[in-house]
Amino acid sequence: MTPRSPHAAHARLLDEIGAVDCVGVEERVAKYMTRSIKKASKVWGLRMAVSMTDLTTLEGKDTPGKIESLCRKALHPHDDPAVPPVAAVCVYPSMVRHAKRWVGGSRVRVASVATAFPSGQTHYRTRLAEVRGAVADGADEVDMVINRGAFLSGDFSRVQDEIAGVVEACGAAALKVILEVSELETYDSIRAASFLAMGALRPGDFIKTSTGKTSLNATLGSNQVMIEAIRDFYLDTAVPIGMKPAGGIRTAKQSLQYLIAVKETLGDAWLTPRRYRFGATSLLNDLLRQIERERTGAYQAPYSFSEAAESY
Amino acid sequence: MPPSTTPRGRARAGLIFGDLWDFDPAPETADPKLKERYDLFIDGRFVRPRSGRYFDSINPANERKLADIALAGTADVDAAYAAAARAFRPWAATPGRERGKYLFRIARLLQDRAREFAVAETMDGGKPIRESRDFDVPMAAAHFFYHAGWADKLEYVAPGRAVAPLGVVGQVIPWNFPLLMLAWKLAPALAMGNCVVLKPAETTSITALKLAEILQDAGLPPGVANFVTGAGETGALVMGHPGAAKVAFTGSTEVGKAIMRQLAGTDRRMTMELGGKAANIVFDDAPIDQAVEGIVDGIFFNQGHVCCAGSRLLVHEPVADRVISKLKDRIRVLRVGDPLDKNTDLGAINSKAQLATIRRLVAAGVREGAVLFQPPCRLPERGFYFPPTLFTNVTQSHRIAREEIFGPVLAILTFRTVDEAIEKANNTPYGLSAGVWTDKGSRILRMSTELKAGVVWANTFNRFDPSSPFGGYKESGFGREGGRQGLLDYSRRA
Numbered sequence: 084m085t086p087r088s089p090h091a092a093h094a095r096l097l098d099e100i101g102a103v104d105c106v107g108v109e110e111r112v113a114k115y116m117t118r119s120i121k122k123a124s125k126v127w128g129l130r131m132a133v134s135m136t137d138l139t140t141l142e143g144k145d146t147p148g149k150i151e152s153l154c155r156k157a158l159h160p161h162d163d164p165a166v167p168p169v170a171a172v173c174v175y176p177s178m179v180r181h182a183k184r185w186v187g188g189s190r191v192r193v194a195s196v197a198t199a200f201p202s203g204q205t206h207y208r209t210r211l212a213e214v215r216g217a218v219a220d221g222a223d224e225v226d227m228v229i230n231r232g233a234f235l236s237g238d239f240s241r242v243q244d245e246i247a248g249v250v251e252a253c254g255a256a257a258l259k260v261i262l263e264v265s266e267l268e269t270y271d272s273i274r275a276a277s278f279l280a281m282g283a284l285r286p287g288d289f290i291k292t293s294t295g296k297t298s299l300n301a302t303l304g305s306n307q308v309m310i311e312a313i314r315d316f317y318l319d320t321a322v323p324i325g326m327k328p329a330g331g332i333r334t335a336k337q338s339l340q341y342l343i344a345v346k347e348t349l350g351d352a353w354l355t356p357r358r359y360r361f362g363a364t365s366l367l368n369d370l371l372r373q374i375e376r377e378r379t380g381a382y383q384a385p386y387s388f389s390e391a392a393e394s395y
Numbered sequence: 396m397p398p399s400t401t402p403r404g405r406a407r408a409g410l411i412f413g414d415l416w417d418f419d420p421a422p423e424t425a426d427p428k429l430k431e432r433y434d435l436f437i438d439g440r441f442v443r444p445r446s447g448r449y450f451d452s453i454n455p456a457n458e459r460k461l462a463d464i465a466l467a468g469t470a471d472v473d474a475a476y477a478a479a480a481r482a483f484r485p486w487a488a489t490p491g492r493e494r495g496k497y498l499f500r501i502a503r504l505l506q507d508r509a510r511e512f513a514v515a516e517t518m519d520g521g522k523p524i525r526e527s528r529d530f531d532v533p534m535a536a537a538h539f540f541y542h543a544g545w546a547d548k549l550e551y552v553a554p555g556r557a558v559a560p561l562g563v564v565g566q567v568i569p570w571n572f573p574l575l576m577l578a579w580k581l582a583p584a585l586a587m588g589n590c591v592v593l594k595p596a597e598t599t600s601i602t603a604l605k606l607a608e609i610l611q612d613a614g615l616p617p618g619v620a621n622f623v624t625g626a627g628e629t630g631a632l633v634m635g636h637p638g639a640a641k642v643a644f645t646g647s648t649e650v651g652k653a654i655m656r657q658l659a660g661t662d663r664r665m666t667m668e669l670g671g672k673a674a675n676i677v678f679d680d681a682p683i684d685q686a687v688e689g690i691v692d693g694i695f696f697n698q699g700h701v702c703c704a705g706s707r708l709l710v711h712e713p714v715a716d717r718v719i720s721k722l723k724d725r726i727r728v729l730r731v732g733d734p735l736d737k738n739t740d741l742g743a744i745n746s747k748a749q750l751a752t753i754r755r756l757v758a759a760g761v762r763e764g765a766v767l768f769q770p771p772c773r774l775p776e777r778g779f780y781f782p783p784t785l786f787t788n789v790t791q792s793h794r795i796a797r798e799e800i801f802g803p804v805l806a807i808l809t810f811r812t813v814d815e816a817i818e819k820a821n822n823t824p825y826g827l828s829a830g831v832w833t834d835k836g837s838r839i840l841r842m843s844t845e846l847k848a849g850v851v852w853a854n855t856f857n858r859f860d861p862s863s864p865f866g867g868y869k870e871s872g873f874g875r876e877g878g879r880q881g882l883l884d885y886s887r888r889a
Contacts (some may be wrong), residue, residue, distance in 0.1 A: 102834050104854055107685025110692075117525055119421035119737035127416055311684050314410065321408040342416070347728040351415035 092237045096275050100315070103270035103308055112303035115343045122377075125339070129374050132338040132366070133166055135356045137194055137327065139173040139364050141295065147181040150174060154185035156390040161371045163378065169367065170356040171224060175200075176217040183221035194224035194259070198249060201263070201294035203228040207245060214252040225249070226259040226362075228294060229276060231266045239279055246283040259289035259327055259360075262309075265299035270308045277312035281324050287357065289325035295362065300330025306341055310348045323352070329362025335373040338366060412727045421737045423524045427515035432463040433600065435471055435624060436607035438478035439617025445470040450626075452601055455521035455743040456734050456778045464600045467623035469632055472592070475621035476638035479563040479590040482618030487560045487588040489616075495546030498586060500613040501606075502539035505532065508609070512602060516574055517734045519601040521743030521779070522697050524735050534859060535578035538877070541861035542582035545882060549587065552879055558886040560588035561664065562640030565633045568603075569646045570596035570745050571700040571801075576645055577603050579876045581620060587885040589640075590619050594633045596646075597626040598746050631657070639663055641885070645702075648799075648825075648870050666874025666884050668702065668866055670799040671827030673848065674820035675705030675856060676810075679713040681832035685854070687721045690805070693830060693856035695729060695783055698741055699803040700749070702871075703828035705856050707796055708807045709816055715809045719787060726783045727770040741803060744779040753781050753802035760786050760795035765806070791822055799825070813838065817845045826868030830856045849875075 120128055138157045140149060150172075157169045171192040172182050182193045195217035198210035214225055227249050233241040250258055260280040264273050280290050290309055292301040306328045313324050326345075332338055338361055345353050353359050368388045375383050432449065434441040449463035467475075486494070505512065513527040522531070545552070552558050564584050568576040573595055584591050595603040603622050610620055623629060627650070634642045634654045641664035644654055648669040658665060675693045677686045693705025710718050734742030744750040761767055765786040774780040781802055789796050789806040796806045810816040820829055829848040831839050843851040849867045852858060859865065864875035874884045 101684075102680070102682045104682035104685040107682060107688055107854065110855075111685070111688050117529065117737070118418070120418060121421045122419040124417060124419045131416070317408050318410075323408075346416055347412075350410040351413045352411050354415055 088237065090237065092239050093275065096239060096278070097271060100274060100278050100312070103274050105270050108270055108304050108307055112307050112344065115303060115340045115347070118340070118343050120339050120343070126374065126377050128339045128342050129335055129370050129377070130165065130167060131354060132335065132342060132361060133160060133370050133374075134168070134170060135360050136169040136367055136370075137171045137173040137329075137360050137362045138169045138367060139295070139329075139362055141173070141175060141196060141200070145175060145178055147178070150178045150181040151185055152390060154182055154191070156367070157191045158186060158189055160367060161374070161388070163374065166371065166374060170360055173226060173362065176213055176220070176222075179217050179220040179222045187221065192223035193221060194226055195220075195222040196226045196294075198227040200226070200228055201296040203230055204232075207248070211248060211252050214249055218252070218254055218256050222256055224257045224259060225253050226261060226291060228261045228263060229280065231263055234267070234272070234276055234279075242276070243279050243283050246280055250283055250285065250288070257287055257289065258284065259291045259325075260284065261291045261294055261329075263294055263297065264292050264301070264305040265297045270304065273305055273308045274312050277309050278316065281312070281316045281322070284322075284324055286322050287325065289327045289360065291327040291329055291362065293330045295330030301328035301332060303340060303344060307344055307348065310345060310353075314349050323358060325358040325360065326353070327360040327362055332361055332363050333365050333369065335366070335369045338370065410724060412724075418738050420733070422733070422735045423510070423514055423517075423528070423737055425510040425514045427518055428511055428605075429462055429515060429518075429601065433465060433604040433624070435465045435467055435475070436604060436610075436620075436622040437471070437475045438621065439611065439615070441607070444468065450597065452519060452598065454518050455598075455745055456518070456775070458777055458779075461518060462601060464597070464624050467594075467625045467629045467632075472623055472629065472632040472636060475592045475623050476563060476636050478618035479592050479621055480638055482616055483560075483562055483590045486590055486616060486619050489588070490547070491549055492547035494586060494588065495543045497613055497615050498539050498543030498546060498582060501609055501615070502536045502543060504609045504612055505536045505539065505606070509533070509536070512574060512605060514735065515605055516602050517742070520570060520573055520599045521734050521745050523739040523742040524737055525739065526697060531572055531575045534861075535574045538575070538578040538582045538861045542586035542882070546586040549882075552882050552886065553888055557889040558587070558883070559889055561885060561887055562589065563638055564589045564591050564885065565636055565639035565642040566591055566593040567630045567633055567642075567644050567646065568593065568595055570599040571697060571702070573599035574602040574606065577606060580643055580645075583876070583882050584885050585619065587882055589885055592621045592623065592633055592636070592639070594623050594625065594630050597624070600624040634658070641665065643874070644668070651872060666866070666876070667872035668874070668876060669870060669872040670825055671702045671704070671867065671871050672707060672797065672799055672823045672825045673703055673705045673828040673830065674707045674709050674846075675830040676709045676816050676820060676832065676842065677711060677714065677718055678831075678833040678835070678838065679711040680834045681714070682834065682854070683714065683718060683721060686832040687718065687725050689830060689832060689854070689856040690722060691725055691729070694805040695726070695741055695803050696857050698744055698781070700745055700801055701857065703850060703857065704801075705828070705830050706800060706805060708805055709810050709819055710807060711816075712809045712811050719785070719807060722785065723768060723770070726785070729770070729783050731772045731780060731782055732775055741783060744781050744802065747779055749801065750779040750781060753800055753804065756795055756798060756800045756802075757784060757804055760789070760793060760804075760806070763793050763795075765789045765793055765795060791819060797823065813841075817842065821845075821847050824870040827871035828852065
């Protein structure tokens with residue numbers, strides 16, 4: 084093993100930040116699933132989850148019309164005035180200016196994926212140009228993907244330098260760094276990539292689990308490893324980094340389990356859309372359905388909520 | 396947490412574990428179906444004690460009375476042994492596959508009534524419903540299933556040798572896992588063809604007597620299992636009875652020694668599962684967050700009322716500060732309170748007497764100069780509760796590092812080398828369990844050989860399985876429960 088080999092880089096980083104035991108992580112998150120959230124605390128959690136949602140559409144068939152309908156849903160998820168708007172709409176760069184027309188000036192922010200989402204496999208200068216273009220069109224937040232090829236081959240400095248370059252290209256926009264945990268495979272790698280990313284980020288930026296474009300997306304386990312990394316980084320540096328699990332969170336119950344993980348690992352200061360987000364689409368209507376259930380005591384049919392996934 | 400400063404004077408970031416999102420009470424509401432009065436279970440029937448005397452069983456979570464429990468005296472214990480002796484020959488002659496059917500039936504009936512038993516166990520003993528629901532009751536059923544599977548395969552327990560039952564076995568079990576300890580004792584004894592006289596702990600008799608209802612429903616022949624209730628005197632009658640071919644005891648080392656003195660010179664067999672002061676050893680290469688979780692599971696599981704609890708933390712000096720600070724953050728989010736609340740992590744201390752013992756030893760720790768840490772937590776006004784407690788600056792000579800506290804109190808010591816860790820871990824009269832946390836496999840293997848403990852867990856703690864034998868070294872006792880080894884302890888080899 085030479086000091087410059089990929090293995091050496093990985094070993095040095097792990098030595099610095101510590102390893103993760105897979106069985107232990109899964110036992111920890113299993114306890115979140117046994118928590119029982121009732122009554123007022125349930126409603127609080129459901130509304131908080133709504134306010135943390137990055138309502139997302141990332142499809143080849145997206146049109147300005149689809150974006151308009153998504154934005155209206157984002158601003159006004161439900162007739163119940165106690166239900167807050169979502170945190171952001173998350174769209175492709177070409178849709179940013181359309182989204183801006185509808186949510187500009189409101190509390191709802193426009194997030195754009197960029198950097199050749201979801202694979203990231205194009206020239207670095209092209210990726211940077213895409214970020215600048217999205218920001219110029221009015222994106223408040225940019226969701227980038229890391230260079231997984233470089234990470235897996237041990238070229239950590241390249242991964243971090245690229246993130247630093249994107250931070251610069253973002254200007255005032257907040258950055259969310261997608262690790263694509265399913266391609267990193269191990270919890271050790273997820274923790275390592277979290278630290279690499281956080282080392283280049285500013286307070287208020289995020290790390291994010293997944294693109295939603297692979298078979299395995301956010302899990303409570305990967306969420307736990309990343310929020311523990313955020314906590315350790317914060318306690319060392321006093322820099323608070325946000326977290327965004329994305330993909331695979333479809334039910335209100337799941338989202339409450341993620342929030343319990345946040346409450347018990349990062350504490351109250353992360354129970355805010357400024358530091359925690361859900362990347363999701365169908366989650367929103369299940370949250371609304373459960374909120375209505377708490378209010379009226381009965382479940383409403385899916386079609387009584389607008390923009391139901393079934394209608395596409 | 397108010398911001399504190401590092402040695403270099405830089406403001407340090409802290410985490411806020413407040414009540415921004417307070418959970419509403421989430422009580423388990425299943426009916427425990429308790430009776431007002433529980434009689435003795437002798438010869439397949441519930442019978443009143445000859446003395447006519449009863450004692451109260453109270454709920455340690457609120458000090459309210461749950462039921463009257465019969466107090467068994469000499470005549471009752473004699474009657475139980477006589478019933479067991481009558482039942483022994485036909486039971487031992489019953490084919491193994493038939494005995495297995497009864498055990499399968501008991502296991503399934505217990506599963507059918509799992510929620511009811513979990514609530515009863517929690518009300519009677521104070522443990523969180525999450526644990527009685529997810530651990531005690533399913534594990535008790537698993538022990539009946541496991542031994543049901545053995546009942547028709549006994550010729551393979553000791554290959555090449557025939558095994559035979561011993562006769563009537565006297566058993567006394569503790570209050571920390573009432574139903575599970577009963578299953579550990581009853582299932583192997585019955586599978587092997589023995590008959591049983593068992594005494595549950597005086598503070599936690601109810602689930603044993605509820606299980607007696609299941610034994611009736613399962614059609615278990617009368618006299619095969621008899622339950623007598625009472626305190627230490629009844630226990631001494633059960634252990635000292637001349638009708639016992641073997642006695643099996645789980646409880647404190649002190650009582651275990653008294654039983655051994657009482658039985659010295661007789662031909663009765665014994666197995667003893669006694670106290671412990673387990674070392675949980677964390678090396679600098681361990682996955683720290685998961686080790687912290689294991690430490691928490693090790694000492695706060697069942698309020699620390701666990702004979703194999705990891706009550707001594709030995710932590711490698713290079714990571715000691717890091718581990719301790721993470722441990723403090725972790726126990727700040729433990730929820731202490733109503734055991735029936737599904738979100739409770741630490742329930743009630745089993746009895747007033749045990750609470751007094753814990754308080755006395757904690758006071759001794761403070762007096763001897765150890766540094767106490769308890770997270771802020773609101774304890775219910777009524778009932779017996781004690782907050783999760785850490786002691787740092789502990790040395791080997793502190794009482795809290797030597798004596799079994801049997802409560803949610805962790806003594807933290809440090810070490811520098813592997814040899815020092817082994818030396819400190821073994822420097823105790825006990826030897827029931829130990830935990831090792833390291834990323835290095837070869838070190839796990841070495842530690843498991845050198846630690847004088849019946850169970851060594853690697854990168855986990857408090858994991859149990861019916862197929863895995865459990866038992867101690869030194870003053871933690873002898874004999875094994877569970878697995879093939881546990882069955883052998885209930886048999887004669889022909």
